[in-house]
Amino acid sequence: MCSSFSRGGIVLCLLLASSIGTFGAVIQLTDGMTYSNAAILQRDAENVQIQVHYGEIKVPISSVKSIDGVAVDQLTLPPAPSPETGNSATTDVAAAAMHPLPGPLGPTNSTTVGLAPAPPLRPAAIAPVKYVHNFKMDLFLLVFGVITAIWTGMLLWVQRDVAELFADAPREIKRWNAKVLLLPGLGLWWYLCARSAKIAQQEDVRAKSLSLSRAPASQATANPPVKRGLFSGRVKFSMPFRSKKKQVEFEFLDDDGKSIDIQRDSPEMTGIEAAHQVLQEAITERASDVHIDPQDKDYHVRFRIDGQLQERMVFEKVDGQRVVSSLKVLAQIDVAEKRKSQDGRFRVRTSLHDIDFRVATTYSMYGEKMVVRILDRKGGMLGLGDLGMPKPMMETFDRVIHSRSGIILATGPTGAGKTSTLYAGLGRLDTRHFNVMTVEDPVEYHLDGATQIPVRPKAGVTFESGLRSILRQDPDVIFVGEIRDSETATTAIRAALTGQLVFSSLHAQDALNTVVRMQQMGVETYQIASALLMVVAQRLVRVLCNKCREPYPASGTELLSLGLELPKGQTIYRAKGCATCDNTGYHGRTAIFELVVLDDELRRGISDGLNQQALADIARSKGWHSYREDGVTKILNGITTVEEVLQAG
Numbered sequence: 284m285c286s287s288f289s290r291g292g293i294v295l296c297l298l299l300a301s302s303i304g305t306f307g308a309v310i311q312l313t314d315g316m317t318y319s320n321a322a323i324l325q326r327d328a329e330n331v332q333i334q335v336h337y338g339e340i341k342v343p344i345s346s347v348k349s350i351d352g353v354a355v356d357q358l359t360l361p362p363a364p365s366p367e368t369g370n371s372a373t374t375d376v377a378a379a380a381m382h383p384l385p386g387p388l389g390p391t392n393s394t395t396v397g398l399a400p401a402p403p404l405r406p407a408a409i410a411p412v413k414y415v416h417n418f419k420m421d422l423f424l425l426v427f428g429v430i431t432a433i434w435t436g437m438l439l440w441v442q443r444d445v446a447e448l449f450a451d452a453p454r455e456i457k458r459w460n461a462k463v464l465l466l467p468g469l470g471l472w473w474y475l476c477a478r479s480a481k482i483a484q485q486e487d488v489r490a491k492s493l494s495l496s497r498a499p500a501s502q503a504t505a506n507p508p509v510k511r512g513l514f515s516g517r518v519k520f521s522m523p524f525r526s527k528k529k530q531v532e533f534e535f536l537d538d539d540g541k542s543i544d545i546q547r548d549s550p551e552m553t554g555i556e557a558a559h560q561v562l563q564e565a566i567t568e569r570a571s572d573v574h575i576d577p578q579d580k581d582y583h584v585r586f587r588i589d590g591q592l593q594e595r596m597v598f599e600k601v602d603g604q605r606v607v608s609s610l611k612v613l614a615q616i617d618v619a620e621k622r623k624s625q626d627g628r629f630r631v632r633t634s635l636h637d638i639d640f641r642v643a644t645t646y647s648m649y650g651e652k653m654v655v656r657i658l659d660r661k662g663g664m665l666g667l668g669d670l671g672m673p674k675p676m677m678e679t680f681d682r683v684i685h686s687r688s689g690i691i692l693a694t695g696p697t698g699a700g701k702t703s704t705l706y707a708g709l710g711r712l713d714t715r716h717f718n719v720m721t722v723e724d725p726v727e728y729h730l731d732g733a734t735q736i737p738v739r740p741k742a743g744v745t746f747e748s749g750l751r752s753i754l755r756q757d758p759d760v761i762f763v764g765e766i767r768d769s770e771t772a773t774t775a776i777r778a779a780l781t782g783q784l785v786f787s788s789l790h791a792q793d794a795l796n797t798v799v800r801m802q803q804m805g806v807e808t809y810q811i812a813s814a815l816l817m818v819v820a821q822r823l824v825r826v827l828c829n830k831c832r833e834p835y836p837a838s839g840t841e842l843l844s845l846g847l848e849l850p851k852g853q854t855i856y857r858a859k860g861c862a863t864c865d866n867t868g869y870h871g872r873t874a875i876f877e878l879v880v881l882d883d884e885l886r887r888g889i890s891d892g893l894n895q896q897a898l899a900d901i902a903r904s905k906g907w908h909s910y911r912e913d914g915v916t917k918i919l920n921g922i923t924t925v926e927e928v929l930q931a932g
């Protein structure tokens with residue numbers, strides 16, 4: 284009996300010791316947060332996965348300052364997965380890079396962990412990872428061991444006394460045993476619960492302090508930090524907080540610009556605080572879209588930055604649903620309807636400008652998915668010089684937009700910056716002496732002196748009807764956001780032929796393909812030939828991060844793939860990745876252009892019904908360059924990479 288009693292005590296002690304022993308590493312993040320009792324589960328070139336008391340979190344390497352006192356840039360990182368090394372090699376390296384996990388009450392003074400043999404092509408990874416000894420943890424375990432010994436001794440002592448006192452009542456002995464063993468057990472359980480709650484709360488406070496209170500006091504009054512509702516909006520994992528950029532404060536407006544009275548206590552709005560945080564991060568990070576994707580067990584939030592999706596946050600399933608439902612309320616769409624695709628919009632007002640959000644939901648296997656498109660008019664209109672157009676092209680563009688009548692078209696994929704280019708042109712016009720009218724979906728820029736009409740299908744305002752109403756308003760210059768159907772196409776061409784200058788955009792592969800597209804939309808070739816002034820085609824390419832771009836001599840194959848003859852060995856640049864650019868190697872985007880200005884010969888060619896190839900031959904004989912050629916100039920200037928230009932098409 285005696286032995287069973289003390290055995291129980293020892294088991295409890297061992298349990299506590301092992302739970303602490305496995306959390307040995309001290310991980311410091313760049314934003315000041317420290318995880319003291321963490322265990323490193325896995326580490327690769329980009330992320331460290333660590334286990335803390337309340338769960339696992341994934342931290343990008345760029346956000347880690349040090350591990351056990353060693354600065355992260357002094358730790359040798361295992362290589363990123365590559366076709367040469369294969370996945371298994373990478374896993375071995377990652378496993379070997381794990382922090383040593385000491386056994387229960389075991390010594391923690393293992394200092395060096397060797398890495399598995401490095402893959403042949405990456406000799407840099409052979410160096411062993413060195414960990415600095417954690418003396419604090421040693422001391423803790425020593426004290427813990429002493430307490431355990433004293434406790435075990437006390438248990439034996441109590442056991443002896445009880446056995447003497449209740450020698451004739453074995454049931455009483457059992458009751459005492461239970462009491463003495465259960466009480467410390469309960470205490471231990473309470474301690475661990477309180478501890479994980481405290482860590483979770485610190486994490487929450489950290490998130491709040493970084494995202495909500497960073498703005499100066501003058502701006503903070505625009506939308507005071509929201510009070511805590513039923514839902515704390517705790518993000519399971521979120522790393523945008525590493526950005527030291529100033530967060531924008533804002534208030535929510537409805538589609539008409541009236542302030543929305545947010546019923547924070549209503550059940551649909553319990554996620555508003557987290558939704559606010561998501562949008563704030565997205566704006567700060569220059570995201571163009573926010574994807575809120577339901578998965579099997581949680582919700583993933585991804586931002587589209589410079590055209591690429593990047594995962595930024597993970598919410599618990601229920602919290603993700605709350606965020607989605609709050610955004611639905613803001614966008615004035617039916618919260619109860621979860622199966623039908625819906626769309627809506629809302630606006631936020633910052634101290635500087637308004638930002639429009641367009642929300643679209645769809646039903647999916649694991650729940651409702653939402654995409655929020657951010658239309659940030661912050662930058663305002665770009666000047667002609669800011670577009671990234673080569674100078675001679677810019678001068679031609681500027682000359683043609685000052686024509687009195689005709690149609691100017693921009694073409695390229697969605698989100699390629701067509702509107703920015705056309706607005707840069709509109710901005711050059713004298714809006715005081717011309718009646719400039721636009722119909723757009725949505726209005727992306729504010730143009731002083733112009734009448735801008737947003738498309739509202741529900742109110743009966745479409746591109747076509749908007750354009751027809753503009754024509755009754757004695758316009759000089761008309762901007763039609765997009766020509767999508769034959770009615771709009773023919774109306775726009777007719778306006779261009781009757782003395783108005785029309786700007787519009789159209790989906791086509793390249794500049795000369797627009798002629799074919801116009802014909803397919805039912806516009807007569809003679810009308811195109813006489814109305815069309817100029818076509819700008821553009822694609823976006825990512826701009827190399829100038830902190831980390833890497834020069835190298837161009838190889839023959841690269842130049843061949845671009846179809847160009849250039850001296851082999853010409854220095855060009857490739858993307859590398861650093862903390863400034865979130866390890867992408869790129870920061871921001873620019874456009875590559877091609878410009879076709881119609882002259883008599885091309886007009887004759889169009890009305891004679893020449894095919895695209897024949898038209899291209901004529902254009903080329905006049906010195907026309909494709910956007911790939913503009914792309915090559917940008918590669919040689921170190922603005923972008925070969926991959927980006929090839930990918931642009």
Ligand SMILES: [Zn+2]
Nearest residue numbers: 828831861864
């Ligand atoms: Zn960089």
